[in-house]
Amino acid sequence: MEPLTTSSLSFTDFPEDVQICILSFLNQSELAAFASTSKRFLSFCRHDERLWCAMCDRRWGSKTLIKRWGSGKISYKRLYKTLLEYENLIGFCRRCATTARFAVESPTPLVFFEWGPFYITGSRVSPSKTGSYEVIKTPFLWISLTSKGESVNFLDLDGKQLELSENLVDSGELGVLENELIPVNVVFIGKTHFVLEENANLHWNSSNSSSSPSGGRFIKVPNSGNVRGEEYEVVSGSPGSLPDRLMSEIYQHFANRTSPGGNGSLRRQRRREKEKHGRRKLEPEHFLKIVNCSPTPARPLQGLWKGICDDMSLVFYMINYDEGIACRRVDELPVFWTSNTTSVEPPFSAEEEYEYERRIHLRPPAEVDEHLRCSDHGAVSRMLHMTSSYDLVIPGTTINPRQVEGRIWQYRNGTFGFGFLRNNYVIDLKHIAQDGHILDTMEFSND
Template sequence: MTNLNDSNLKTNSISFSDFPEDVQLCILSFLTPSEIATFACTSKRFVSLCRSDNKLWFSLCDRRWGSKTQIKKWGNGKVTFKQLYKTLIEYEDLIGFWRRSGHDNNAGFSRPPPLVFFEWGPSFVNGSRVSPSKTGTYRVLKAPFLWLSIMPSGSPVSFLDPECKFELSSDFVKSAELGLLENELVPVNVSFMGKIYMVVEENLSFVYSNLNSPEGRKIGFRRNSSLGNLKGEDYGVVESGSSGSLPDRFTSEIYQYFANRTSPVGERALRRQRRREKERQGRRKWEPEHFVKIVNCSPSPSKPLQGLWKGICDDMNLDFYLVAYDDIGGIACRRVGDSFQPFSNYSPVFWTPNTTFIEPPFSSEEEYLYDSHIHLRPVAAALSIQGQPPWIENEVVSRILYINSSYDLVIPDLAGASANPQRVEGRIWQYKNGTFGFGFLRNNYIIDLKHIAQDGCILDTMKTCSV
């Protein structure tokens, strides 16, 4: 009986090579590049399949990012999907919210807001500076300032718009690739340190060059290697037609150099190139910007208050808040404000070491405390413009949490706290819809907090070219 079962198993067994090629590609598309490299070593038959760019590596890119971006448009459709995969897997860590860290040394430019949001574009990743509007509404200003893509040669390329003047679109990308915005944009390097820290600094080794080729003049980028390295990936000249071997390209560059020195047209192109370089050198250098990723920017079942929130403050302006749970079970809320403001980096708006909620039914004292506080909300005129009624009923409270005012605990002289410890106490009222409001016993108002983003999109977005 055992021998019969073994015989049936051997007869009915199917190997991976028995599957059709499209099924094989689908299975392999779930693997990582290192796993694919290991699998290619198992058989000579699978080497060509694992090296197939338009089949396997396209499937890898399409499965992971096909619903988020148009992968066939990256690099004008000329970059290999294997190279595209290496680039996109690094750009993937950018998606989401980041906060500027440290001081802003870029004097002469408008001071940027500290919050940054990265999202997928059709053939690029764009970063936008995000700030609250000053109109007394829940509208959020979103100003694109950073563009990251890949050149047809396979080299990553990034540009920064210091003044947020341009909208990041396909036309913008084409103009940047053709060098038409070279006097407006700053070529930058985006360097990652792990997955939650990055530095954006000016790439001074990028120069714009006019390439006079038999196929016609084409404007592109050339990366100069400070070490004189002439490897193909470091040479990075954007060329039309098929790329030759390294000696061919090196000889072609020498020929173009001497042709520019001898021909009238070449002399004019060389003068234009020198003028552009002089203009760039005369422009003040963009100082590096440091960013830290906001990893937990949305609530979770175990941490219902964490994330980024927005709310109308006592000055009737919109403000951003970041609520985080610490390692010892406490909760702290800080304004996402300008790091130049005093105590903005370490002094939270409220803090509590106890995350235990008070569940209903609530005492009459707690009900009176909530009912006696006034909710800070946008003015009725602004609400009616957005098609909403000029009145809003109070939210239904599902549970309550005790908090403290940290300004009184950390810097009492600044806050002017009294001797009564109850004056620093406050409450968080969590509503049935998942949002919450907070207030203190010494005040008579509640700041209701709403979500900044939902499902990867910023809510109430108002695009602008200047923040």
């Protein structure tokens, strides 16, 4: 039998479509390293749109429609770099406490960003007032790109949940949305901090006249000049010497002030509309990304949770591991903490069993089930001791431990409940989101 011979293939021997498929698994820095191996691959990795389209599709194709961003006209290399930055937004963020507000005061500062077909949607997440675990998700921000690759972001003050189309995003012709959507800038400060600020470089032109160059759309205005967003007058100067042009502009100025059909009348009409709506320029608003919003096997309590309180209202909680376990409400009000993360395993002492069994589990009325309440003890997998954060405990002082001590009961289904010795109830917590989707959402109403 003749010995088998083997031959080796280099990467260049593969067809280009196979090369593109393989390279699409690389990230940007890995691709740059590969491009440095030869001049051919340097040009290929820099300019081949098929490669960058495959990289975009590989990373985000299951989450958004890659070919609809920028109306399908944007460079895929530019799109990759932009979406790589936008990806930092996806998930939960917390609005920093400031005196300024971009919209009607939300019950909580919790916001959620998710992929749309050709944009990213930011939504406020608020507890419902129905005494249930349902949450209200209200879209308030859209982040997208024009066909030129320019960022275009709109803020919805009134929570109208207006649906954007590609043509509207690309052209800015938002005549039907005047006074409902506000152009804003999204400024990234690192990967976990970003700022929303009103875009003073977009000016609303509400003229529907066919002779208007903008035709009722948002148009760009120069960065220099009127930084407060006042209307720019289009003054048609006549050719000739400077004095001639100056006299023409003066004549045009007074004509506009006196002519009923001139720009002066339109300007006064705009001013009355602004006064009617009474909206001032919006102050910048800061948001911080919640990076650890889901539990892990090593940190089972970590993340965002929701639970029914003793007043039967729904509250959002945020739990972090940092030299212990600290729990705060999303509005930053402290709830409990413990420096000891060592769990107590069953079987528990008779005193601990009584401490748990005597308690009432706070749940929505529709979910109260006596059999379920009694079977919860069998579902407890471990227990932790904790302290109330409402009370300042000074070492060496004599204080009733029942006023500050509490327990955390972890259940086998991955959730947990907590309660203090001074109370006779357990606040059972559930997940806010799972697999990137918010649970128990309900429709938002403007009524």
